[in-house]
Amino acid sequence: MAQYTQQFLNSVLSQRGPEALPYAEDMKWHIRQHLLYLTETYPSLQPKTAVFTHNDGRTVNLLQAEGTVPMSFQGVTYNIPVIIWLMESYPRHAPLVFVNPTRDMIIKRPHPFVSPNGVVSIPYIHSWVFPASNLVELVRNLSHFFARDPPLYSQRKNSNPSPNPNLNPSYGSMNSSVGSTAARPAIPPRDYFPTPTPPPPYGSGRIMEDPAEVFKKNAINKLVEGLNGDIREMRKAREGEMEGFFGAQAVLRNREEELRKGLKEMQDEKEALEQQLQMILMNTDVLEGWLRENEGKLGSNDGNSVDVDEAFEPCDALSKQMLDCTASDLAVEDTIYALDKAVQEGAIPFDQYLRSVRLLSREQFFHRATASKVRAIQMQAQVASMASRASPQYAFG
Template identity: 70%
Template structure:
């Protein structure tokens, strides 16, 4: 099984390599005469569902049903004929009889008795020894050495390619981690921008409503500017409602009392008034200032409530 550079997106190459004693079956449905395997699993290879484990199972399944290789039969060597001494003696006797000369019979040659006994009176000759095996074919040796060298080179290239790919994958994983951090930062920045946009839109609505209020006030008071000849400064600004008028009076009284208490402090430091009189005046002014400030706080709360109600009404008009 040869793994190409495009593996695993493309199928590997599968070959059947017969030995010297085996040949490829012809014809075979999945193996061509060159030993290349072509089967449905390789033709329908789909990454990542296809893998080498399933490929090995398919090869084992199909080749167990129809093996692609079978061994050649070797010719059996002809055994040497056994030497029979009795036939030799009969041939000698017949030759002597045919010549008309009576010769004494040649006694059989004595052989040392075998310690394992004799079988039927025949002499067992040692079995003929096979000739030594022929020397290896130089072409086969060269082919085997070349294949081994190619396999070693292929293993070395695969190891180097694997290290390169592992380094590239490590770099890609590091880049992926950096990209994830940047994605989180961008998502956080986007959410902050969305929140800021919503806040700015709310402020814009407030500015638009305040602008409408100011434009309305200008339209109402535009005609009054012509009649302002000798107008008292205090009467130039009239409160728009009772709460505003009360707020203005309370604030003015509070600030006036603050100025009086400041003047009393300077007078007592300079010795213009006695100290006990200073204490009585400060106590009375502080009591009055407290009531003015409490009234101002309540008026401010009422104004805020009225402003919220007015803004809600204006917002409903803009939405409509």
């Protein structure tokens, strides 16, 4: 039975599309556990799906637990038929509980916890708080409050319609429609079949039981309650461990993100260093080529006889423009430095110093801007030159 119940819940809660039950996806696991725990503790309550009609006429397919709730009254165990509807917002909100009397039962009026239409209202339902509240504790509270004040009465059916109360009563079956009925206000529902036929689906308590069977039943109930308590404690401990695991998982995810970010930064730095290394290699090639071309110019002459201005010649117009811009920039820098010394020594007036520095700074800015543009063009030319030299190697490699 337990395996069938588990398969049934797995099937109905895993449905998708129009046939899916209207419960939140993150709550379906809790609903499954609540119903499994309920059927394990109270096998008389079994889950199923049924159509529920709201007050506004809407119909929706919902889960329900239908069966009986055991209660003890005057030393006898009785079974109260109930239906527990799991509404759309369950388990964040309490379920809807109905007393479901059979044809030979009526609801006590008035009753402190059951309305005339069968709706059950006990303090546990009003104080429902998720995740502390569950269906097993709800049924235990139902059993407790029903035992204090039974919500159902059995109906007596007489075969003789005579109003004489001293006549021997004959109790008909649930299908009998003859005779008058009289409410028995102090006795919970029982079966009144004169023959030992099987009890109806919602069974009744036995009037006499074997003491050995009673002791055995009580021992089993205590053992089951102890096991349920141990299971609840184990579940709480496991839930605490799961919370710890979830926290550790979040920390590990944050660290993973930090590691990925650090790895990306190192990869970017590696690419930047590779670009700088490529620039150094390019400049090295240029300098080595210049040395090879100008090494033979010295010959046997003394190095002091070499004219420095003639030793370095621009190889193209861009190089000559770069040389002129750099020389002009440095000359302006030296002039500004000389003006600084002059104004400190009082050789020139301060207003003249400001005008001269303003003009020289503007001129220096133009020289540096021109040098920057020339440098960018030269860099593009060098890259193109290296690519053209390297392409045959890759072609034949």
